[in-house]
Amino acid sequence: MTNIAVIVGSIREGSYNRALGELAAASLEAQGASVTRVDLATFDLPLYSAALEADAFPPDALKLKALLAAQDGLLFVSPEYNGSLPPLLKNAIDWASRPTGDESLVALTAYRGKAAAVMSASISPFGGLRGLMHLRQILSTIQMLVIPEQVVVPAAHAAFAEDGSLKERLPASLVDMTAGRLIAVAKALAA
Numbered sequence: 001m002t003n004i005a006v007i008v009g010s011i012r013e014g015s016y017n018r019a020l021g022e023l024a025a026a027s028l029e030a031q032g033a034s035v036t037r038v039d040l041a042t043f044d045l046p047l048y049s050a051a052l053e054a055d056a057f058p059p060d061a062l063k064l065k066a067l068l069a070a071q072d073g074l075l076f077v078s079p080e081y082n083g084s085l086p087p088l089l090k091n092a093i094d095w096a097s098r099p100t101g102d103e104s105l106v107a108l109t110a111y112r113g114k115a116a117a118v119m120s121a122s123i124s125p126f127g128g129l130r131g132l133m134h135l136r137q138i139l140s141t142i143q144m145l146v147i148p149e150q151v152v153v154p155a156a157h158a159a160f161a162e163d164g165s166l167k168e169r170l171p172a173s174l175v176d177m178t179a180g181r182l183i184a185v186a187k188a189l190a191a
């Protein structure tokens with residue numbers, strides 16, 4: 001079974017990205033993946049500083065890193081803040097990129113050589129596209145293989161039906177296609 005974590009870059013109540021992440025998680029499961037939903041509100045992650053790290057690695061940073069390290073692929077579903085990704089998500093990515101124990105300085109065990117995909121929902125007409133460009137660059141830097149397929153949901157405040165589904169068929173089918181490709185690439189890379 002292919003293990004995929006869905007990491008949502010918003011902890012806002014009523015988050016559109018959480019709604020999109022849930023659709024993607026359901027699609028991943030329907031296509032055979034074992035899915036772990038990562039709610040960053042449940043991790044007590046201080047803002048990264050080298051001093052904190054030297055003192056004692058925060059337990060929840062270790063927990064997050066172990067959780068991500070156990071996956072074959074990662075799906076990031078995140079809002080765009082001022083043309084980039086929110087600090088909540090960047091901070092989580094950074095903590096889980098740090099070496100622990102006897103790993104070498106650039107171990108990147110949670111990420112290296114694994115498949116990633118990105119999705120975004122935004123109230124703007126661009127759907128958070130600029131944030132995804134930054135996110136792609138970061139994920140490549142930490143040696144993930146980011147698949148070309150992605151999903152942006154513009155005008156997110158009007159995009160979801162009451163049952164949480166997407167009203168338009170195009171983004172809904174893109175969710176399924178992206179989920180399917182992520183599983184296929186994650187499986188191939190893990191083989």
Ligand code: FNR
Pocket residue numbers: 010011012014015016017018079080081082083084121122123124126127128156
């Ligand atoms: C935003 N938002 C936003 N949207 C966008 O498309 N491009 C942007 O650059 C920004 N910038 C931005 C900065 C800050 C500080 C905030 C708080 C918000 C709006 C954002 O897309 C909107 O609030 C989404 O609804 C956030 O996602 P969730 O929480 O609904 O998942």
